Amino acid sequence: MKKGCRYGTHRVIEPKGVLPQPAGKIDNDMEIYDNEILIDVKALNIDSASFNQLKISNDKDPVKIAEKILEIVNERGKMQNPVTGSGGVLMGTVSKIGEKLAGKIPLEIGDDIVTLVSLSLTPLKLDKIGKIHMDIDKVEVTGQAVLFESGIYAKMPDDMDENLALAALDVAGAPAQAAKLVKPGDSVLILGASGKSGILCCYEAMKRVGPTGNVVGVASRESSRKKLEDLDVSHSQFIADATHVMDVYNKALAANDGHEYDICINCVNIPDTEMASILPVKDGGIVYFFSMATSFTKAALGAEGVGKDINMIIGNGYTKDHAEITLEELRENKKIRDLFERIYCN
Numbered sequence: 001m002k003k004g005c006r007y008g009t010h011r012v013i014e015p016k017g018v019l020p021q022p023a024g025k026i027d028n029d030m031e032i033y034d035n036e037i038l039i040d041v042k043a044l045n046i047d048s049a050s051f052n053q054l055k056i057s058n059d060k061d062p063v064k065i066a067e068k069i070l071e072i073v074n075e076r077g078k079m080q081n082p083v084t085g086s087g088g089v090l091m092g093t094v095s096k097i098g099e100k101l102a103g104k105i106p107l108e109i110g111d112d113i114v115t116l117v118s119l120s121l122t123p124l125k126l127d128k129i130g131k132i133h134m135d136i137d138k139v140e141v142t143g144q145a146v147l148f149e150s151g152i153y154a155k156m157p158d159d160m161d162e163n164l165a166l167a168a169l170d171v172a173g174a175p176a177q178a179a180k181l182v183k184p185g186d187s188v189l190i191l192g193a194s195g196k197s198g199i200l201c202c203y204e205a206m207k208r209v210g211p212t213g214n215v216v217g218v219a220s221r222e223s224s225r226k227k228l229e230d231l232d233v234s235h236s237q238f239i240a241d242a243t244h245v246m247d248v249y250n251k252a253l254a255a256n257d258g259h260e261y262d263i264c265i266n267c268v269n270i271p272d273t274e275m276a277s278i279l280p281v282k283d284g285g286i287v288y289f290f291s292m293a294t295s296f297t298k299a300a301l302g303a304e305g306v307g308k309d310i311n312m313i314i315g316n317g318y319t320k321d322h323a324e325i326t327l328e329e330l331r332e333n334k335k336i337r338d339l340f341e342r343i344y345c346n
Contacts, residue, residue: 001099004033008148011123013077020078020148021121028077028123028146035149037107038096041126044069044119044139045170046088048195048269049292050081051137057083066129069139073126080120086292087119088137090145091156091166101149112156114169115147116323122146136167136344154323160330164337167344168326171197173315174267174290175204175329176322181263181286181313182208187256189280191242192267193217193234194224197290199336200329201265202233216255218242231335240276242268248276256280266291266315274299275306283309290315 004010010033012018013025020026032038046054046069058064073079079087094111107113115122123146130140147153154169156162174197182188188205192198194217205215217234219225220241228237238251253260260282266273271293278299281287287310289299299312330337 001032001034003100004035004149006035006149008121008150011077011146019121020123021118024076026077026123028073028125030125030144030146032096032098032146034098034100036098037094037101037147037151039090039092039113039115039145039147040095041090041092041124041141041143041145043091043166044079044088044141045090045166046079046119046137046139047084047086047170047292048137048197050084050086050088052269053081053083055134060134062132062134065132066139069129070126073124078120078122078124084292085120087122089117089166089170090115090119090122090124091162092145095144107153107155112162113153114156114166115145116152116154116169116172116318117147118317122151138163138166138344152318157327160327161341161345163345164330164340165327167196167340168200168330169323171200171290172322172326173317173319174265175200176319176325177288177290177313177316178204178265179208179325180319181288184208184210185212186262187214187216187259189216189218189252189256189261189264190234190267191218191248191264191273191277192269192291193237194219194227195267195269196340198267199228199231199233199339200326201267201290202228203329203333203336204325205265206233214256216252218248218252227339231339233336242273242276243270245275245279249279252280261285263288266294269293271295272298275302278303278308278310278312279306281308281310284311286311286313288313288315
């Protein structure tokens with residue numbers, strides 16, 4: 001077997017000198033190197049910002065979306081939306097393990113896994129696209145993918161449906177970061193609170209703030225607000241368009257006794273929500289941008305423009321033990337698990 005770089009640079013075609021994620025094109029030949037894992041892919045979970053963009057730009061037509069996904073993968077060797085730059089994760093079965101890794105990692109041929117690194121850096125070859133689940137960002141496929149030596153993954157748990165696990169693990173970084181960031185007594189504002197990552201972040205924040213904290217969820221419509229209320233994962237909720245900054249700001253402060261927040265977590269899947277996240281946060285506070293629709297430029301210059309001295313965290317999809325934290329949330333909270341099973345397991 002050919003020897004490969006731990007980080008997959010041997011797969012980069014252009015431009016030379018970069019890692020696979022920012023590369024414009026990578027090698028998706030499925031003959032693996034000695035430090036790679038070959039996966040037979042069953043499904044892609046496209047990240048929310050990317051899938052939303054694909055739907056809008058392709059008239060919400062599943063046929064056009066499928067054609068666009070194939071076009072992207074054929075051109076780039078990976079599923080990286082050229083507009084959002086983001087990817088998602090995949091679910092599949094291990095079919096081959098490079099000789100350098102065989103016997104040295106806790107994986108065997110035949111194991112079902114979810115990759116926890118982005119599709120935007122994962123060599124991928126698709127033979128066919130099957131059903132596209134328009135409401136849950138999932139695409140059934142036939143194909144193969146390669147996981148690099150540095151790539152992280154989670155084995156499918158044996159106590160839940162694989163589609164449930166896939167849905168949760170796709171956003172595992174968000175609730176795990178919430179678990180790290182939120183402290184007892186904090187006030188926490190969560191944009192996009194009724195979505196998959198938002199609900200899990202709300203639940204984790206509620207666990208952490210204790211009796212003196214305040215968790216407020218922002219939803220885009222009444223049905224979403226009611227869903228949050230029924231789940232009982234926030235102290236209060238309100239409806240607002242996250243692109244309308246002052247509306248969010250005024251309603252957010254009203255929901256926190258007129259005070260600015262310690263933390264805001266942004267889980268939306270549309271652009272231009274940076275300032276709705278920044279403005280309600282107090283100096284010295286934290287904004288965690290999990291949304292892949294976030295613009296660094298808008299966030300940095302926007303915070304400067306309104307005189308906000310806050311800590312802004314990029315939505316790294318990985319934090320230590322994130323898979324375990326997220327799956328445990330589904331085991332702990334029956335309401336969330338039942339909701340996710342209704343949405344993602346049919």
